Amino acid sequence: MRLFRRKTFSHGIHPPDHKAETAHSPIRRLPFPPRLVVPLDQHIGKPAVPLVHKGQEVVRGEPIARADGFLSAPVHAPATGRVRDIRPMPTARDRLTPCILIDVYEAATQEVLWHYPWQPRKMDRQALIQAVREMGLVGLGGAAFPSHVKLSVPEDKPAHTLVVNGCECEPYLSCDHRVMVEQPAELLRGVRYALRATGAKRAIIGIEDNKPDAIRLLQKLTAEEPAIEVEAVATKYPQGSEKMLIRSLMGLEVPAGGIPLDIGVVVNNVGTLAMLGALLPQGEALTERVITVTGPGVQRPGNYRVPLGTPIGFVLREAGYRGEAGDFVLGGPMMGPSVSDLRTPITKGSSGLLVLDEAAVRRESPRTWPCIHCGRCVNACPMRLNPAMLGRLAAAGEYQRMAAKYHLSDCFECGSCSWICPARIPLVQQFRVAKQWLRDQERRKRHAAPPRQQPLEASGKEVRAA
Ligand code: SF4
Ligand code: SF4
Known part of the structure; x- marks a missing residue:
């Protein structure tokens, strides 16, 4: 018997979800690594510009790079320490990306030492969006789109609904599931801030029906709050993509080439809004995130709270790496990028670290055959x-x-x-x-040099000279 009335979209696939290994594993905190590699482009848009120099001491939570333009986000020190260098390092986004390297003090504590004077109760829409911008928040579901841009709704294009994405449809990942179960108060607080920032009157939290504990808990907590609905959607890939989720929950179609706001909808991920709900009242910036570390090559799969900039080699040492693994994926296996360098850091957009063993890699990348027109x-x-x-x-x-x-x-x-x-x-x-x-x-x-125009006078002279 099905527990919830499920909504869904047409087409899609049902890959094995591999979530059982971590879905019931409570979030644990990882220690700081001795050195952090903090990329300046942990978001979509222009890379941030460093505010610190080599040798400078930084404290946890302090801004170390400023946003460069509206579609950009600042970066903050994930731990207290000293800037060792600013230089290109390998990241999941690119072969070499400018990064701030921080040597973490041995005595550094998890306490955030740099605070903003935000007062959420007194904040209007603009003040809320400015605070979201200052904290460096981006979409934690993987897209890394700056959150202040998403929440900035122009007056001539109002939003009626905030869709909150709790699907986590990528196989293996369960960090959003754990955040919903372990931090429901922060999540609902973040949803209320996002409603205020966007001016939307209604929020719908869409959760795949393979997370019944999260659905039940959030339905119970919002029973007296008519502005926030919690809906079960079918477990199907890619249910968590913005357009599919809007179709499933609301029966609306985002026009081709358009964005959800074209039909009055703003979409945010549960992890992002839980982070907003946790950071804003504390006056803290984004310095860490929760990731799922799993796959056949991991000895202690689970969900870990990790300082941004932690190299994946350090995460694997802590989670137990079997050593014979053949491939690392940052994020889920369907859309996450493959990485091979153990110095690659966890960034704002990394939702998971998946370690496939050689057998799994061989299964997923065999030889190809010609198309058999099966449709x-x-x-x-x-x-x-x-x-x-x-x-x-x-x-x-x-x-x-x-x-x-x-x-x-x-x-x-x-x-x-x-x-x-x-x-x-x-x-x-x-x-x-x-x-x-x-x-x-x-x-x-766009960058092709425009055809050189001959000055009229000069050309006239030439004609006359001829
Ligand atoms: S990758 Fe592109 S073409 Fe293939 S199923 Fe997804 S949306 Fe369609
Ligand atoms: S064999 Fe051809 S028609 Fe069948 S799934 Fe592959 S590309 Fe599509």
């Missing part, structure tokens, strides 16, 4: 695209045709088509290459 990828695609056709065009290098006739830009790289394909064609990887090629072309066009 499974078409049935799986939540955006109702034709991945088989897109794949054929990608193989032929016809990238422009993919965009012009087959709506490549609507693909949000969920990986459902690749996962379901019996021929093991790496469709989503091909689409990423095609999109990057198109972006490069666009950039080249």
Whole structure:
């Protein structure tokens, strides 16, 4: 018998969820590593600009880099220590990214020592958004989109609903689940702040029905609060993508190429809002996050609270690394980037550290076969695209045709088509290459030197001289 009335969207896939290993593992705090590697671009948008110099002492919570423009976020010291250097280091986002390296003092405590004078009760919309900006909060679900930008709703485009994403549809991950169960008060406080900041009148928390404890708990806590609803949605990938969740919960369609705000909706992740609800009353900035560390290569899988900038090698030492693992993924296996360098840091957007052993890697990357025209990828695609056709065009290098006739830009790289394909064609990887090629072309066009105009007078002189 089903416990909840579930809502859902059409298409999608049902990969094995592998959540049992960590879903009931309470959040534990990891110690500080001896050295932190803090990237300046832990968000979508322009990298932050350093405010500190080599040799400078910093305290936990202090701003160490300022935002560069509206679509950017500041960075704060995750621990008390001394700046060792500012130099490029490998990160999940790029091969080399400018980072602030901090040698952590042995006596450093987990206490945050730098505070903002925020008074949430007295804050209006603008003051709330400014505080969210100052704390360096970004989407913790993986997108790392600056939260102050998401919460800034223009007057001519009001938001009626705040959708709170508690799906966590990626296999293996359970950190959002644990946050909902262990920090419901912070989460609901964050939801109320977000309602105030956006001006929306109603919030709907959507949770996949494989987390019945979280659904029951939040339904109970919001029973007397009509502005906040808690809804169960079907466990299906990619239920947690913004467009799918809006379709499931509200039956509304975000227009092609548009954003949720085009239909009056703002979407935020549960982890992000729980962090907002925890930090704002304390006057603290974002210095740590909860991640799921799991996979066949981990001895003590679980959910860990980790200082930002902690190298994955340190996390693995603490969680127990079997040593024979073949691949590391930062985030979930469907959309998370693979990394191989153990110095790669945990950043604001890292929701998990997945360690696949060699057998799992071999299972997931065998040889490929030609397309057998089975149509499974078409049935799986939540955006109702034709991945088989897109794949054929990608193989032929016809990238422009993919965009012009087959709506490549609507693909949000969920990986459902690749996962379901019996021929093991790496469709989503091909689409990423095609999109990057198109972006490069666009950039080249924009930066191409404008044709030199001949000064009229000079040309006239030349004509006359001739
Ligand atoms: S990766 Fe793109 S084309 Fe493939 S299923 Fe997802 S949205 Fe559709
Ligand atoms: S799932 Fe794979 S084999 Fe089947 S139609 Fe799509 S690309 Fe071809």
